[in-house]
Amino acid sequence: xxxxxxxxxxxxxxxxxxxxxxxxxxxxxxxxxxxxxxxxxxxxxxxxxxxxxxxxxxxxxxxxxxxxxxxxxxxxxxxxxxxxxxxxxxxxxxxxxxxxxxxxxxxxxxxxxxxxxxxxxxxxxxxxxxxxxxxxxxxxxxxxxxxxxxxxxxxxxxxxxxxxxxxxxxxxxxxxxxxxxxxxxxxxxxxxxxxxxxxxxxxxxxxxxxxxxxxxxxxxxxxxxxxxxxxxxxxxxxxxxxxxxxxxxxxxxxxxxxxxxxxxxxxxxxxxxxxxxxxxxxxxxxxxxxxxxxxxxxxxxxxxxxxxxxxxxxxxxxxxxxxxxxxxxxxxxxxxxxxxxxxxxxxxxxxxxxxxxxxxxxxx
Numbered sequence: 001x002x003x004x005x006x007x008x009x010x011x012x013x014x015x016x017x018x019x020x021x022x023x024x025x026x027x028x029x030x031x032x033x034x035x036x037x038x039x040x041x042x043x044x045x046x047x048x049x050x051x052x053x054x055x056x057x058x059x060x061x062x063x064x065x066x067x068x069x070x071x072x073x074x075x076x077x078x079x080x081x082x083x084x085x086x087x088x089x090x091x092x093x094x095x096x097x098x099x100x101x102x103x104x105x106x107x108x109x110x111x112x113x114x115x116x117x118x119x120x121x122x123x124x125x126x127x128x129x130x131x132x133x134x135x136x137x138x139x140x141x142x143x144x145x146x147x148x149x150x151x152x153x154x155x156x157x158x159x160x161x162x163x164x165x166x167x168x169x170x171x172x173x174x175x176x177x178x179x180x181x182x183x184x185x186x187x188x189x190x191x192x193x194x195x196x197x198x199x200x201x202x203x204x205x206x207x208x209x210x211x212x213x214x215x216x217x218x219x220x221x222x223x224x225x226x227x228x229x230x231x232x233x234x235x236x237x238x239x240x241x242x243x244x245x246x247x248x249x250x251x252x253x254x255x256x257x258x259x260x261x262x263x264x265x266x267x268x269x270x271x272x273x274x275x276x277x278x279x280x281x282x283x284x285x286x287x288x289x290x291x292x293x294x295x296x297x298x299x300x301x302x303x304x305x306x307x308x309x310x311x312x313x314x315x316x317x318x319x320x321x322x323x324x325x326x327x328x329x330x331x332x333x334x335x336x337x338x339x340x341x342x343x344x345x346x347x348x349x350x351x352x353x354x355x356x357x358x359x360x361x362x363x364x
Contacts, residue, residue, distance in 0.1 A: 010352065017345035020338040030297040035287045035307060038063070038261060041074045048078065053091075054106040057082045058226060062257040066286055104181045111225055114178060125153075127177070144190045147197035148177045151209060154200060169206055172213045175220055175228070184233040192238070212238065215245040223248035223255045230256035234264065243267070254282060262289045272296050280304065 040063040047056035060079055063069040070076075085091055092109055099110030127149040134141045155170040176193070179185045189212070196209040215238070220228040222245070231248060235241040247270055248255045258266045262285055269292040273281065280300050284291040287307070295303045 013345050017342055020341040020345075024335065024338050024342075030294050035290055035294060037066075037068060037286045038288055040069060041072065041078060044075070044078050048082065052106065053082050053085050054226075057086065059257060062254060062261075063286060066283070102181075104178060108225070111178070125149075128153075142180075144185065144193055145177065145180055147193045148173055148180065150197050151193075151200060151206075152177070154204060154206060169210065169213055169217075172217045172220065175225075176216065179229055179232060182229065184229050186233055186235055188237050189232070189235070189241075215242045218245040219248050222252055224253040227253050227256045231259070234259065251278060251282070258282065258285055261285060262292055265289045266292060269293070269296055276300055 040060050044056050044060045047053075047059060056078070060069075060075060060082070064075070064079065086107070092107070095105050095107040095110035096113050099105040099113035102114070104114055105111050127145055131141050131146050131149075133139075152170060152173045155173055176185065176189075192212050196212060199208045200206070216228070216232065219231055219241070223231055227248065231244045232241070235244055244255075244267075247267055250270065251258055251266075262269075266281075266285060270281070273292075273296055276295065277300075280303075281292070281295070284295040284303065284307075287294070291307075294307075298306065
């Protein structure tokens with residue numbers, strides 16, 4: 001029996017050393033211990049305290065698809081409170097009035113009332129009249145708003161003439177006027193609109209400006225009103241806007257929150273992982289930018305196995321699934337323990353080698 005243990009000891013030590021080396025190599029590729037899922041209740045509470053209920057709802061709802069938030073009592077309380085406020089008569093009435101008077105709102109009802117005044121011919125005439133008064137009174141004129149209103153008038157006339165064929169253009173112009181009031185119109189787009197309005201004045205044709213408006217329309221259709229506003233503001237040029245429109249086509253209304261919680265790196269990783277399905281990509285984003293980096297490094301199956309291993313560990317180990325045990329060790333064992341294991345293992349084999357060498361020398 002004693003000789004059996006002597007034979008078994010070097011095998012066990014060798015296996016431990018090999019396991020430690022393999023774990024360290026895996027951590028070099030991507031260390032899963034860096035992954036921590038975002039707690040949305042902190043940011044949500046900040047938005048609630050600031051009375052930004054629509055933003056709070058959008059942000060928290062993004063994470064409510066996942067059980068770690070669904071089962072969080074604080075998240076449940078926050079969602080219930082947000083819904084109570086947003087569905088109250090007083091709140092909705094005030095938002096409708098805000099949309100009519102200010103021409104902007106953070107709620108859908110307020111946006112609708114603001115957009116309707118812009119979509120109708122009266123909205124463009126009103127804005128041109130306001131800017132005309134500014135000019136006559138030597139006040140600063142918003143030339144971008146003048147350009148948009150001019151484009152809107154041509155689009156309205158074209159819509160009547162073409163029986164609604166240019167309605168998407170008119171709707172996009174109304175959306176851009178809304179973005180301008182919110183200060184969400186990027187500088188590059190303002191310059192493009194001013195240039196296009198001059199062309200429109202000369203040609204009385206919408207052909208040229210459709211080049212600029214088409215990706216914005218796509219952005220609006222895929223990402224929704226709030227999402228389009230956020231993505232539009234982040235655009236750097238027309239090519240970048242088209243990339244954002246493609247991004248919005250893939251992730252829909254989740255696009256702005258996805259970019260926000262990953263420091264805009266979701267755009268980069270979306271290009272790197274074109275074959276990863278939307279559900280997996282969004283799940284990885286709950287770990288922030290590091291989650292998307294891990295998904296890119298490890299691939300879908302390995303990433304999902306390692307991030308969900310805690311819930312499945314006891315069941316998988318019982319079935320003899322060595323992968324789950326390996327993932328558990330990868331997440332749990334400190335690197336210092338692995339390094340010490342390797343050093344002690346090497347020292348053990350050096351001692352064994354020296355012992356055998358001494359025996360051979362004495363025998364000779």
